[in-house]
Amino acid sequence: MSVPTSPNASMAGHPYYPPDLVLPGFMPNKTAVPILLMSFAGAAGFVFWTTSVLARTVQPGISKGKLLTAMWFMLCGCIHLFFEGYFARHNGAMPARIDLFGQLWKEYAKSDRRYLTRDSFVVCMETVTAVAWGPLSFVVGWFVIKDSPLRHPLQIILSLGQLYGDVLYYATFFFDESVYGAVYCRPESFYFWAYFVLLNGFWIVIPAWLVIQSTIESTKAFHFAQETAKQRSPK
Template sequence: MTVAPEIAMEAAHPYFPLGVPLPAYIANEFNGPQLVGVFATGASVILGAAFLIINRVRPTLAKTETLTALWFVLCGFIHFFFEGYFAYNYHQMPSRMDIFGQLWKEYALSDSRYLTQDSFVVTMEAVTALFWGPLSFLCAGFIVTSHPMRYPLQLIISLGQFYGDVLYYATCTFTAMVDKIHFCRPEDFYYWAYYVLCNAFWIVIPGMLMISSVKHTGRAFAQVQKAEKANKGK
């Protein structure tokens, strides 16, 4: 019995579009729930350790400020280490079998561009790792120490995250609507849980932080202008 070429290519790996070439592909050893559990456990350990450090350094820090600092700590680890791993190993992702490699291959079920050396994804992740990763750690420190540059830096990072995520959604949507090429498997779970939900955090939270940054910056300038007018009137 002869197997149709497209069926054979589909069976070689689970990624879409069907038959997309993935040289040296090796299937994951861990399944989806196991990998999600590993990621959640790692994030919990990072947040727990960061919370203890923040609470020791600045026990009187407001809860909202603590949560914001924790957000940037988590962003720093994800951007610099996890996304940095991808940017460094993008050319061999289909064959990577360490835990980060398997996590990326699991996520790629919602976006196979992460396994095909897609120019936008690679450059976007490289910029994210090199800039928003280290700056996120710095911003967390600024929040804890009440540094005057906290809000300008928070605005820059959040705008970069927001803009990158918008472009990420836009390029994938454009290809699906115009070129009729879908990078996500047809199951709703991969689309809504991985592609939509996992990336929506970097739309919603940075959006809120940008609004907060603009408000605080506006108040600061208003106070400076008020003080300058008062001095001139003397």
């Protein structure tokens, strides 16, 4: 990714690119970056721990694979509904937000300033994610714990939705950069690789695997049903 550096970056009054980007009402973050990142990691850890306790209480013999899957969906539910829902609710005033979620979004926006400029695609994508995929993530996570037969069809729907949204998110970023010369990310490689690529990459790799998993399990179930029907049919 080629992002031009500028000696005037420090004069912009904000750390985002391009340096002449206008952010009405911008307020700088008050919390140190390590504390912001540890707060997010701590919240994720709490979700994992809570899910583990719940899962082992409801299904003491739950397998490691199912437990990890349930943890993933419960984390997705919290991120989609609360964190991304926060953005959907406050997208028009993000540059001025200085509460915890606002500061976290402004830190992430160093890799994609569209989150501070009310970009139409990002706002619509995050709103759909919060409203549709947030609640459904909790439902699928619970179905994984309960070993419900509805788990796999809903897992396919949810994971395909996540995968499709993330592919479009990456695609619009690179399309705007290559076709229109848009600059969304700071020039430091850390923000591009750690924030933009790595953090979003989880919603490419894991949903893709879960779609494959559910497809295999659904195929097995249909095959079993077909074989059973053949055995029971009169000859």
